[in-house]
Amino acid sequence: TAMHEAKQERGNHVVVFDRDIHERALRQFRLEAWLPNAVANSEIQVYFQPIVDANSGGIAGFEALARWQHPELGWVPPPEFIRAAIESGCIRDLTLGMLRSASKAFKPYLEKPSRPYLGVNVSVSDINAEEFPVRVAAILAEEGIPAERLVLEVTEDMLLGDVGNVTQVLGRLRELGLRVAIDDFGTGYSSMSYLSSFMVNIIKIDQSFVRNLTTSSSDQKIVRAIASMAADLELSVVTEGVETAEQLELLQQMGCRLLQGYFYGRPQPADSWLGDKGLEFAAYSTPCDAR
Ligand code: C2E
Ligand code: MG
Ligand code: MG
Ligand code: MG
Numbered sequence: 001t002a003m004h005e006a007k008q009e010r011g012n013h014v015v016v017f018d019r020d021i022h023e024r025a026l027r028q029f030r031l032e033a034w035l036p037n038a039v040a041n042s043e044i045q046v047y048f049q050p051i052v053d054a055n056s057g058g059i060a061g062f063e064a065l066a067r068w069q070h071p072e073l074g075w076v077p078p079p080e081f082i083r084a085a086i087e088s089g090c091i092r093d094l095t096l097g098m099l100r101s102a103s104k105a106f107k108p109y110l111e112k113p114s115r116p117y118l119g120v121n122v123s124v125s126d127i128n129a130e131e132f133p134v135r136v137a138a139i140l141a142e143e144g145i146p147a148e149r150l151v152l153e154v155t156e157d158m159l160l161g162d163v164g165n166v167t168q169v170l171g172r173l174r175e176l177g178l179r180v181a182i183d184d185f186g187t188g189y190s191s192m193s194y195l196s197s198f199m200v201n202i203i204k205i206d207q208s209f210v211r212n213l214t215t216s217s218s219d220q221k222i223v224r225a226i227a228s229m230a231a232d233l234e235l236s237v238v239t240e241g242v243e244t245a246e247q248l249e250l251l252q253q254m255g256c257r258l259l260q261g262y263f264y265g266r267p268q269p270a271d272s273w274l275g276d277k278g279l280e281f282a283a284y285s286t287p288c289d290a291r
Contacts, residue, residue, distance in 0.1 A: 027073070031084035034070060039090045039097060044068050046101045047267035051119070051238055051260045054252050058280050061117035061151065062109065063260065064102035065267045066094070086125055095126045096135055103143035105270030110149065114280075119151040119181065124158040128165060133172040140178075147177035151202060154180060156188025170199055181238065186226065195233055203230050207241020207261070214246045224254045231255065 038044060048062040068081050085091040099120050106118045126132055140147055152173060159166055170180055181202035182194070186209060194200060205226055209219050223239070230237045239251050242261030251259060265273075 028080075028084060028087075030073070031070070031076065031081055032088040035068075035081060035084045035088050036090040036093075038068060038070075039085070039094045042097065042101075044094060044097060044101075046098060046105055046270045048102075048105070048270045048273055049260060049267040050265050050273060051116075051258055052264045053114070054248060054257050054259050056114075056280075058114040059112070059116050059273070060114060060258050061119055062106070062270075062273070063119040063153070063267075064098060064105075064121070064270070066098055066121075067267075082123065086123060091123050091125050092129050095120075095122055096139065099136065100139050100143065102270070103139060103145045106145060106149075107143070108271070108274055110145070115149070117149050117151050117179070118145065119153050121153045121183065124155075124161065124166075127154065127158060127169050128162065132169060133176060136173065136178070137176050148179070150178040151181050152178060153183040153204065155183050156185065159191075159194045160189060167194075167199065184240075186222065195229075195235065200235065202236045202238060204260075205237060205239045205256070210239060210241040210243075210247055210251070210261070213250055214244075220250070220254075223251070223256065227255050 045067040047065045047067050049065060050059045051061040051063060052058070053060045066078050066082070068076050068078075070076050082091070082094075085094045102118060102120055109116055109118075136150075136152075137147070140150060154170075173180060179201040180199070181204050182200050183204045184206040185203045187206045195203075203226065205223060209223050209226075211219075213219050213223065227237055236258065237256055238258040238260055239256045240260050242248055242251065242259045242263045244263060247261075248259065248263055
Protein backbone atom coordinates (compact mmCIF):
# COMPACT_ATOMS: atom_id res chain seq x y z
CA THR A 1 0.00 0.00 0.00
CA ALA A 2 1.01 3.54 -0.55
CA MET A 3 2.35 5.10 2.56
CA HIS A 4 2.39 8.82 2.99
CA GLU A 5 4.21 10.38 5.82
CA ALA A 6 3.86 13.90 7.05
CA LYS A 7 6.25 15.47 9.45
CA GLN A 8 4.77 17.22 12.41
CA GLU A 9 6.28 19.15 15.29
CA ARG A 10 9.82 19.60 13.95
CA GLY A 11 10.33 15.90 13.54
CA ASN A 12 9.27 15.09 17.09
CA HIS A 13 6.96 12.53 15.72
CA VAL A 14 5.74 11.31 12.41
CA VAL A 15 2.09 10.92 11.57
CA VAL A 16 1.37 8.12 9.19
CA PHE A 17 -1.93 7.92 7.42
CA ASP A 18 -3.59 6.07 4.55
CA ARG A 19 -2.25 2.77 5.77
CA ASP A 20 -4.26 -0.39 5.49
CA ILE A 21 -6.03 -1.91 8.42
CA HIS A 22 -3.71 -4.86 8.75
CA GLU A 23 -0.64 -2.69 9.03
CA ARG A 24 -2.34 -0.48 11.56
CA ALA A 25 -3.42 -3.43 13.69
CA LEU A 26 0.09 -4.83 13.59
CA ARG A 27 1.54 -1.52 14.66
CA GLN A 28 -0.97 -1.19 17.49
CA PHE A 29 -0.15 -4.74 18.58
CA ARG A 30 3.58 -3.97 18.67
CA LEU A 31 3.01 -0.75 20.59
CA GLU A 32 0.91 -2.54 23.17
CA ALA A 33 3.60 -5.19 23.54
CA TRP A 34 6.37 -2.60 23.98
CA LEU A 35 4.72 0.01 26.09
CA PRO A 36 4.58 -1.61 29.54
CA ASN A 37 8.36 -2.11 29.38
CA ALA A 38 8.92 1.40 28.12
CA VAL A 39 6.90 2.75 31.04
CA ALA A 40 8.66 0.50 33.54
CA ASN A 41 12.06 1.58 32.17
CA SER A 42 11.15 5.29 32.35
CA GLU A 43 11.48 5.73 28.60
CA ILE A 44 8.58 8.17 28.50
CA GLN A 45 9.93 11.69 28.39
CA VAL A 46 8.32 14.85 29.67
CA TYR A 47 8.05 17.89 27.43
CA PHE A 48 6.67 21.22 28.62
CA GLN A 49 4.63 23.64 26.55
CA PRO A 50 3.99 27.10 28.01
CA ILE A 51 0.59 28.62 28.64
CA VAL A 52 1.00 32.36 28.31
CA ASP A 53 -0.91 35.26 29.82
CA ALA A 54 -1.44 37.37 26.69
CA ASN A 55 -1.77 40.57 28.74
CA SER A 56 1.58 40.39 30.50
CA GLY A 57 3.37 38.01 28.16
CA GLY A 58 4.28 36.00 31.25
CA ILE A 59 4.23 32.23 31.47
CA ALA A 60 1.10 31.28 33.41
CA GLY A 61 1.79 27.58 33.38
CA PHE A 62 3.16 24.59 31.56
CA GLU A 63 1.38 21.59 30.14
CA ALA A 64 3.37 18.38 30.56
CA LEU A 65 3.17 16.29 27.40
CA ALA A 66 4.43 12.73 27.11
CA ARG A 67 6.93 11.81 24.42
CA TRP A 68 8.05 8.33 23.46
CA GLN A 69 10.68 7.23 20.99
CA HIS A 70 10.29 3.61 19.99
CA PRO A 71 13.62 1.96 19.10
CA GLU A 72 12.34 0.92 15.66
CA LEU A 73 9.26 3.04 14.99
CA GLY A 74 10.78 6.33 16.10
CA TRP A 75 8.67 9.03 17.75
CA VAL A 76 5.16 7.71 18.27
CA PRO A 77 2.31 10.26 18.34
CA PRO A 78 1.02 10.58 21.93
CA PRO A 79 -2.63 9.75 21.17
CA GLU A 80 -1.42 6.48 19.66
CA PHE A 81 0.75 5.38 22.57
CA ILE A 82 -1.74 6.64 25.14
CA ARG A 83 -4.32 4.36 23.53
CA ALA A 84 -1.79 1.51 23.64
CA ALA A 85 -1.15 2.27 27.31
CA ILE A 86 -4.85 2.06 28.06
CA GLU A 87 -5.26 -1.18 26.08
CA SER A 88 -2.20 -2.82 27.63
CA GLY A 89 -3.17 -1.76 31.13
CA CYS A 90 -0.15 0.42 31.94
CA ILE A 91 -1.84 3.82 31.68
CA ARG A 92 -1.93 4.24 35.47
CA ASP A 93 1.80 3.68 35.73
CA LEU A 94 2.35 5.99 32.79
CA THR A 95 0.27 8.76 34.35
CA LEU A 96 1.83 8.52 37.80
CA GLY A 97 5.28 8.29 36.18
CA MET A 98 4.50 11.43 34.15
CA LEU A 99 3.27 13.20 37.27
CA ARG A 100 6.47 12.32 39.08
CA SER A 101 8.87 13.27 36.28
CA ALA A 102 6.91 16.43 35.51
CA SER A 103 6.97 17.41 39.20
CA LYS A 104 10.74 16.90 39.36
CA ALA A 105 11.24 18.92 36.19
CA PHE A 106 8.87 21.63 37.41
CA LYS A 107 10.80 22.34 40.60
CA PRO A 108 13.11 25.02 39.13
CA TYR A 109 10.03 26.88 37.84
CA LEU A 110 8.28 26.94 41.22
CA GLU A 111 9.94 30.16 42.38
CA LYS A 112 9.42 32.12 39.17
CA PRO A 113 7.54 35.37 39.85
CA SER A 114 4.58 34.46 37.65
CA ARG A 115 3.96 31.41 39.87
CA PRO A 116 3.31 29.13 36.89
CA TYR A 117 1.17 26.06 37.33
CA LEU A 118 1.86 22.54 36.13
CA GLY A 119 -0.78 20.87 33.96
CA VAL A 120 -0.79 17.08 33.71
CA ASN A 121 -3.13 15.04 31.51
CA VAL A 122 -5.06 12.19 33.05
CA SER A 123 -7.26 9.55 31.45
CA VAL A 124 -10.55 8.10 32.54
CA SER A 125 -8.92 4.91 33.82
CA ASP A 126 -6.73 7.01 36.10
CA ILE A 127 -9.69 8.78 37.62
CA ASN A 128 -11.50 5.52 38.21
CA ALA A 129 -8.46 3.84 39.76
CA GLU A 130 -8.61 3.06 43.42
CA GLU A 131 -6.63 5.53 45.54
CA PHE A 132 -5.84 7.89 42.66
CA PRO A 133 -6.16 11.06 44.79
CA VAL A 134 -4.02 9.52 47.54
CA ARG A 135 -1.28 8.66 45.06
CA VAL A 136 -1.32 12.08 43.50
CA ALA A 137 -1.05 13.67 46.94
CA ALA A 138 1.85 11.36 47.86
CA ILE A 139 3.82 12.24 44.72
CA LEU A 140 3.26 15.97 45.22
CA ALA A 141 4.43 15.70 48.82
CA GLU A 142 7.48 13.64 47.92
CA GLU A 143 8.48 16.03 45.15
CA GLY A 144 7.70 19.18 47.12
CA ILE A 145 5.07 20.59 44.77
CA PRO A 146 2.25 22.48 46.52
CA ALA A 147 -1.09 21.03 45.46
CA GLU A 148 -2.39 24.42 44.33
CA ARG A 149 0.29 24.50 41.63
CA LEU A 150 -1.06 21.36 39.95
CA VAL A 151 -3.83 21.30 37.36
CA LEU A 152 -5.14 17.93 36.21
CA GLU A 153 -6.48 17.98 32.64
CA VAL A 154 -9.42 15.67 32.04
CA THR A 155 -11.54 15.28 28.91
CA GLU A 156 -15.29 15.68 28.71
CA ASP A 157 -15.79 12.05 27.75
CA MET A 158 -14.58 11.13 31.19
CA LEU A 159 -17.74 12.55 32.62
CA LEU A 160 -19.85 10.24 30.50
CA GLY A 161 -19.45 6.92 32.28
CA ASP A 162 -19.69 6.42 36.01
CA VAL A 163 -20.50 10.04 36.72
CA GLY A 164 -21.10 9.40 40.40
CA ASN A 165 -17.63 8.05 40.93
CA VAL A 166 -15.94 10.70 38.80
CA THR A 167 -17.75 13.42 40.73
CA GLN A 168 -16.56 11.92 43.98
CA VAL A 169 -12.95 11.61 42.82
CA LEU A 170 -12.88 15.15 41.43
CA GLY A 171 -14.26 16.29 44.76
CA ARG A 172 -11.47 14.55 46.64
CA LEU A 173 -8.85 16.00 44.30
CA ARG A 174 -10.31 19.46 44.84
CA GLU A 175 -10.18 18.94 48.59
CA LEU A 176 -6.46 18.31 48.23
CA GLY A 177 -6.22 21.82 46.83
CA LEU A 178 -5.37 21.09 43.24
CA ARG A 179 -7.33 22.30 40.22
CA VAL A 180 -9.11 20.52 37.40
CA ALA A 181 -9.28 21.58 33.76
CA ILE A 182 -11.66 20.27 31.11
CA ASP A 183 -9.43 19.56 28.12
CA ASP A 184 -10.47 19.79 24.45
CA PHE A 185 -13.66 21.54 25.49
CA GLY A 186 -16.38 21.46 22.85
CA THR A 187 -15.33 18.23 21.16
CA GLY A 188 -16.68 15.61 23.56
CA TYR A 189 -20.09 14.25 24.26
CA SER A 190 -21.50 15.15 27.61
CA SER A 191 -23.84 17.36 29.46
CA MET A 192 -22.75 20.71 30.79
CA SER A 193 -23.79 19.88 34.32
CA TYR A 194 -20.18 19.45 35.39
CA LEU A 195 -19.43 23.07 34.53
CA SER A 196 -19.83 24.24 38.06
CA SER A 197 -16.91 25.48 40.05
CA PHE A 198 -17.46 22.55 42.41
CA MET A 199 -16.31 20.25 39.65
CA VAL A 200 -13.80 22.13 37.52
CA ASN A 201 -11.75 25.33 37.56
CA ILE A 202 -10.55 25.75 34.01
CA ILE A 203 -11.98 25.23 30.53
CA LYS A 204 -9.51 24.52 27.74
CA ILE A 205 -11.06 25.53 24.43
CA ASP A 206 -10.12 22.93 21.82
CA GLN A 207 -7.73 23.93 19.07
CA SER A 208 -10.25 22.93 16.40
CA PHE A 209 -12.14 26.16 17.17
CA VAL A 210 -8.98 28.22 16.74
CA ARG A 211 -7.66 26.71 13.52
CA ASN A 212 -9.96 28.71 11.23
CA LEU A 213 -10.83 31.41 13.72
CA THR A 214 -9.84 34.36 11.56
CA THR A 215 -12.10 33.31 8.67
CA SER A 216 -14.90 31.39 10.35
CA SER A 217 -17.52 33.61 11.93
CA SER A 218 -19.22 30.57 13.48
CA ASP A 219 -16.00 29.54 15.22
CA GLN A 220 -15.68 33.13 16.44
CA LYS A 221 -19.19 32.97 17.86
CA ILE A 222 -18.49 29.64 19.56
CA VAL A 223 -15.27 30.86 21.17
CA ARG A 224 -16.92 34.10 22.28
CA ALA A 225 -19.84 32.14 23.74
CA ILE A 226 -17.58 29.74 25.63
CA ALA A 227 -15.50 32.62 26.99
CA SER A 228 -18.55 34.50 28.20
CA MET A 229 -20.13 31.39 29.70
CA ALA A 230 -16.87 30.61 31.52
CA ALA A 231 -16.74 34.16 32.87
CA ASP A 232 -20.31 33.85 34.16
CA LEU A 233 -19.44 30.56 35.84
CA GLU A 234 -16.22 32.08 37.23
CA LEU A 235 -14.12 29.51 35.43
CA SER A 236 -10.78 30.32 33.81
CA VAL A 237 -10.27 29.77 30.09
CA VAL A 238 -7.17 28.52 28.32
CA THR A 239 -7.30 28.54 24.53
CA GLU A 240 -5.26 25.88 22.75
CA GLY A 241 -3.72 25.82 19.30
CA VAL A 242 -2.80 29.50 18.91
CA GLU A 243 -0.44 29.61 15.96
CA THR A 244 -0.63 33.13 14.52
CA ALA A 245 -0.58 36.75 15.64
CA GLU A 246 -3.99 37.23 13.99
CA GLN A 247 -5.52 34.48 16.12
CA LEU A 248 -3.86 35.94 19.20
CA GLU A 249 -5.31 39.38 18.52
CA LEU A 250 -8.83 38.06 17.96
CA LEU A 251 -8.69 35.90 21.07
CA GLN A 252 -7.57 38.80 23.18
CA GLN A 253 -10.48 40.87 21.88
CA MET A 254 -12.76 38.02 22.91
CA GLY A 255 -11.39 38.10 26.43
CA CYS A 256 -9.34 34.94 26.12
CA ARG A 257 -6.27 35.76 28.10
CA LEU A 258 -4.51 32.46 28.74
CA LEU A 259 -3.19 31.06 25.48
CA GLN A 260 -1.26 27.98 24.45
CA GLY A 261 0.12 27.15 21.04
CA TYR A 262 2.97 27.13 18.58
CA PHE A 263 2.81 30.93 18.37
CA TYR A 264 4.34 31.07 21.85
CA GLY A 265 6.24 27.84 21.71
CA ARG A 266 6.11 24.18 20.87
CA PRO A 267 6.45 21.50 23.49
CA GLN A 268 10.15 21.19 24.39
CA PRO A 269 12.17 19.12 26.86
CA ALA A 270 11.03 20.31 30.27
CA ASP A 271 14.16 22.26 31.21
CA SER A 272 14.34 24.24 27.96
CA TRP A 273 12.15 27.07 29.25
CA LEU A 274 14.61 27.95 31.98
CA GLY A 275 16.93 29.64 29.53
CA ASP A 276 16.07 32.76 27.58
CA LYS A 277 13.45 31.77 25.02
CA GLY A 278 12.00 35.23 24.63
CA LEU A 279 9.23 34.35 27.07
CA GLU A 280 9.12 35.95 30.46
CA PHE A 281 8.00 34.87 33.85
CA ALA A 282 6.61 38.31 34.53
CA ALA A 283 4.42 38.48 37.58
CA TYR A 284 0.78 38.37 36.71
CA SER A 285 -2.40 37.42 38.42
CA THR A 286 -4.61 35.02 36.64
CA PRO A 287 -8.18 34.55 37.80
CA CYS A 288 -7.44 30.86 38.29
CA ASP A 289 -4.79 31.76 40.84
CA ALA A 290 -7.54 32.72 43.22
CA ARG A 291 -9.52 29.52 43.01
P1 C2E B 1 -3.89 17.73 24.67
O1 C2E B 1 -3.85 17.40 26.11
O2 C2E B 1 -5.05 18.50 24.18
O3 C2E B 1 -2.51 18.47 24.37
C1 C2E B 1 -2.37 19.50 23.43
C2 C2E B 1 -1.85 18.97 22.13
O4 C2E B 1 -1.87 20.01 21.15
C3 C2E B 1 -0.39 18.50 22.19
O5 C2E B 1 -0.23 17.43 21.27
C4 C2E B 1 0.37 19.73 21.68
O6 C2E B 1 1.63 19.42 21.15
C5 C2E B 1 -0.58 20.19 20.61
N1 C2E B 1 -0.44 21.62 20.30
C6 C2E B 1 -0.08 22.61 21.13
N2 C2E B 1 -0.10 23.81 20.50
C7 C2E B 1 -0.45 23.54 19.22
C8 C2E B 1 -0.64 24.38 18.07
O7 C2E B 1 -0.47 25.61 18.09
N3 C2E B 1 -1.04 23.75 16.92
C9 C2E B 1 -1.24 22.40 16.87
N4 C2E B 1 -1.62 21.88 15.71
N5 C2E B 1 -1.08 21.59 17.94
C10 C2E B 1 -0.69 22.16 19.10
P2 C2E B 1 0.52 16.11 21.66
O8 C2E B 1 1.66 16.40 22.57
O9 C2E B 1 0.78 15.38 20.39
O10 C2E B 1 -0.55 15.32 22.52
C11 C2E B 1 -1.78 14.93 21.95
C12 C2E B 1 -2.70 14.41 23.00
O11 C2E B 1 -2.17 13.23 23.61
C13 C2E B 1 -2.91 15.38 24.16
O12 C2E B 1 -3.83 16.36 23.79
C14 C2E B 1 -3.42 14.43 25.22
O13 C2E B 1 -4.77 14.13 25.02
C15 C2E B 1 -2.59 13.18 24.94
N6 C2E B 1 -1.45 13.18 25.86
C16 C2E B 1 -0.21 13.72 25.72
N7 C2E B 1 0.54 13.48 26.82
C17 C2E B 1 -0.25 12.78 27.68
C18 C2E B 1 -0.05 12.23 29.00
O14 C2E B 1 1.00 12.36 29.64
N8 C2E B 1 -1.11 11.56 29.55
C19 C2E B 1 -2.31 11.40 28.88
N9 C2E B 1 -3.31 10.73 29.49
N10 C2E B 1 -2.52 11.92 27.66
C20 C2E B 1 -1.51 12.60 27.06
MG1 MG C 1 -4.11 18.49 27.77
MG1 MG D 1 -6.37 19.77 24.56
MG1 MG E 1 -6.14 17.15 22.40
